[in-house]
Amino acid sequence: MDSNNKNKLTLFGPDFPFAYDNWLAHPDGLATLPEDALGSRVAIVGAGVSGLVAAHELMKLGLQPVVYEAGRLGGRLRSQPFPNANGTIAELGGMRFPQSGSSFYHYIHKLGLETKPFPNPLSEAAGSTVIDLAGQSVFATTPDDLPTLYKEVSDAWTEALESEVHFSALHQAIKTRDIEKIKALWNPLVHEWDDRTFYDFLANAPSFKKLSFRHKEVFGQVGFGTGGWDSDFRNTMLEILRVVLTGCDDDQHLIVGGAEQVPRQLWNLPCENLPHWQTSISLGDLHDGVPKPGVRRISRLDPAANHAKFNRNKHSNSGPIEIEDNYGNTELYDAVLVTCQSWLLTTSIATDESLFSQEHWMALDRTSYMQSSKTFVMVDRPFWKDINPKTNRPNMSMTLTDRLTRGTYLFDNGDDNPGVICLSYSWMADALKMLPLPVEKRVELALDALEKIYPDTNIRQHIVGQPQTISWEADENFLGAFKGALPGHYRYNRRMYTHFMQRELPTAEQGIFIAGDDVSWTPGWAEGAVQTALNAVWGISNHFGGHCSQQNPGPGDCYDSLKPVNLDP
Numbered sequence: 001m002d003s004n005n006k007n008k009l010t011l012f013g014p015d016f017p018f019a020y021d022n023w024l025a026h027p028d029g030l031a032t033l034p035e036d037a038l039g040s041r042v043a044i045v046g047a048g049v050s051g052l053v054a055a056h057e058l059m060k061l062g063l064q065p066v067v068y069e070a071g072r073l074g075g076r077l078r079s080q081p082f083p084n085a086n087g088t089i090a091e092l093g094g095m096r097f098p099q100s101g102s103s104f105y106h107y108i109h110k111l112g113l114e115t116k117p118f119p120n121p122l123s124e125a126a127g128s129t130v131i132d133l134a135g136q137s138v139f140a141t142t143p144d145d146l147p148t149l150y151k152e153v154s155d156a157w158t159e160a161l162e163s164e165v166h167f168s169a170l171h172q173a174i175k176t177r178d179i180e181k182i183k184a185l186w187n188p189l190v191h192e193w194d195d196r197t198f199y200d201f202l203a204n205a206p207s208f209k210k211l212s213f214r215h216k217e218v219f220g221q222v223g224f225g226t227g228g229w230d231s232d233f234r235n236t237m238l239e240i241l242r243v244v245l246t247g248c249d250d251d252q253h254l255i256v257g258g259a260e261q262v263p264r265q266l267w268n269l270p271c272e273n274l275p276h277w278q279t280s281i282s283l284g285d286l287h288d289g290v291p292k293p294g295v296r297r298i299s300r301l302d303p304a305a306n307h308a309k310f311n312r313n314k315h316s317n318s319g320p321i322e323i324e325d326n327y328g329n330t331e332l333y334d335a336v337l338v339t340c341q342s343w344l345l346t347t348s349i350a351t352d353e354s355l356f357s358q359e360h361w362m363a364l365d366r367t368s369y370m371q372s373s374k375t376f377v378m379v380d381r382p383f384w385k386d387i388n389p390k391t392n393r394p395n396m397s398m399t400l401t402d403r404l405t406r407g408t409y410l411f412d413n414g415d416d417n418p419g420v421i422c423l424s425y426s427w428m429a430d431a432l433k434m435l436p437l438p439v440e441k442r443v444e445l446a447l448d449a450l451e452k453i454y455p456d457t458n459i460r461q462h463i464v465g466q467p468q469t470i471s472w473e474a475d476e477n478f479l480g481a482f483k484g485a486l487p488g489h490y491r492y493n494r495r496m497y498t499h500f501m502q503r504e505l506p507t508a509e510q511g512i513f514i515a516g517d518d519v520s521w522t523p524g525w526a527e528g529a530v531q532t533a534l535n536a537v538w539g540i541s542n543h544f545g546g547h548c549s550q551q552n553p554g555p556g557d558c559y560d561s562l563k564p565v566n567l568d569p
């Protein structure tokens with residue numbers, strides 16, 4: 001194995017420890033297709049990061065991706081410009097990207113995008129943090145400034161991870177990419193923790209049992225990195241373990257100018273010297289600049305009856321899949337990649353039931369989504385840095401609270417530029433409280449809550465322009481923010497994640513692929529969406545008779561030795 005990232009913590013497994021970053025970086029490229037497959041068209045449903053990474057890589061192999069998008073290019077990487085504000089943005093979706101996400105960063109670097117540390121609680125980038133719980137505020141610049149109770153909570157968490165899930169050993173195995181060790185340590189944990197919630201872990205860990213309920217409460221509000229972990233208390237502990245083991249909650253950066261630049265620039269990125277494509281070409285060029293409309297139907301056509309009107313892929317017998325867009329236009333494809341949220345296959349897209357097994361339908365429909373709401377205002381300048389003479393502290397700090405704002409983040413765009421405040425970033429019940437409310441009411445409620453924490457700071461006098469808000473669950477193209485797997489969902493995750501390995505599927509179920517946040521082991525992190533897109537690229541290449549170089553085997557080539565543990569062998 002190439003050791004580019006050896007000893008650096010990355011999202012390497014633990015379920016499927018394949019080195020996606022090395023596969024991407026290898027000079028041999030991802031795969032080679034047979035001549036007769038070059039130029040074949042592949043439908044991609046959804047132009048989020050997963051769909052566009054797949055489209056970009058398939059185009060590089062010499063296929064013709066045809067991208068359909070029902071809403072806005074970029075999907076859940078949505079950097080909403082404040083109107084009339086010259087590039088000042090609100091990150092309505094993904095906004096902080098752990099540096100361990102090495103495949104997502106592969107594209108950030110390729111596009112030459114600048115990143116900088118995200119102003120997370122208690123980080124240097126935040127400057128200062130206020131934690132306001134049960135009506136009491138604590139001001140801190142580093143974790144060491146926090147009262148003893150917080151230290152006890154943090155120590156209990158570290159101890160619980162060590163005593164219950166041999167954290168350090170597993171962490172080290174992921175860092176050093178020791179596959180055997182990862183499997184030996186992780187697979188038993190899957191058996192043990194799939195059925196159990198995050199809260200169960202906390203309630204029963206000996207280190208927390210010694211402490212008061214208040215300690216668990218504080219842990220839920222403040223978390224161990226980015227705050228607000230009580231929203232995840234109902235989720236399977238496996239999901240939390242993946243986050244902490246692979247450093248998703250650490251060392252996060254924002255993308256200067258907005259995360260949406262990743263999908264947008266991938267769309268416009270010209271590529272040269274590609275098989276099949278004679279000249280320099282971008283995804284945008286292939287689509288005359290604009291993706292096709294949303295998809296409303298996906299059906300399997302009878303291969304024999306449609307042979308004449310379809311230039312059939314000689315490497316598969318599965319037959320054409322028909323895509324119908326929202327205007328009733330239909331086209332035939334030999335392969336289709338669906339990257340939108342899986343519920344949409346039963347709500348907005350009429351999908352032939354025969355395309356997936358009933359077991360897969362069960363998994364697709366059982367996906368459980370986290371709700372999330374964010375509300376932003378633009379302010380004239382980063383006034384929060386001014387020192388309040390009464391308190392001798394900044395006017396305002398990054399704020400974690402049990403009030404309805406939950407997390408308030410401050411984005412400093414320079415002293416002479418408008419600043420941005422994410423007044424409130426919340427999940428689950430806290431996000432649902434906002435769901436029916438118009439933006440003005442959301443802003444009012446958030447300002448009221450913050451005034452109780454900062455009675456001497458007049459935030460209102462600094463607000464300029466129009467506020468921006470989102471509830472992802474209210475958008476028919478999403479229905480939720482991201483997956484949050486429940487206890488007992490490992491089997492569903494496994495079915496969806498491994499679907500790209502189609503060799504054992506009946507022919508009638510081949511040729512349709514799934515990727516994206518729902519398919520990922522680490523939902524809510526763009527890295528997972530990218531990794532699943534790369535699995536689909538391998539699957540689609542294989543479907544057209546392609547193969548990877550021996551020096552650079554792909555995820556499907558390594559599948560048998562890396563495959564996720566099966567709970568029902």
Ligand SMILES: Cc1cc2nc3c(=O)[nH]c(=O)nc-3n(C[C@H](O)[C@H](O)[C@H](O)COP(=O)(O)OP(=O)(O)OC[C@H]3O[C@@H](n4cnc5c(N)ncnc54)[C@H](O)[C@@H]3O)c2cc1C
Pocket residue numbers: 045046047048049050051068069070071072073074075076077092093094095096097098293294295296339340341344348349372472477478480481482515516517518523524525526527529
């Ligand atoms: C609030 C929030 C905060 C997040 N924070 C972070 C973070 O800080 N760090 C991080 O790494 N990740 C974060 N994420 C997760 C990250 O944004 C996602 O993992 C990633 O953007 C998902 O990309 P995707 O391509 O899988 O899906 P999407 O971005 O959802 O793309 C799917 C696309 O399909 C389109 N679509 C839907 N229906 C149809 C149809 N019928 N026809 C055609 N197209 C259709 C949708 O419009 C969408 O554009 C966050 C997500 C949210 C919502």
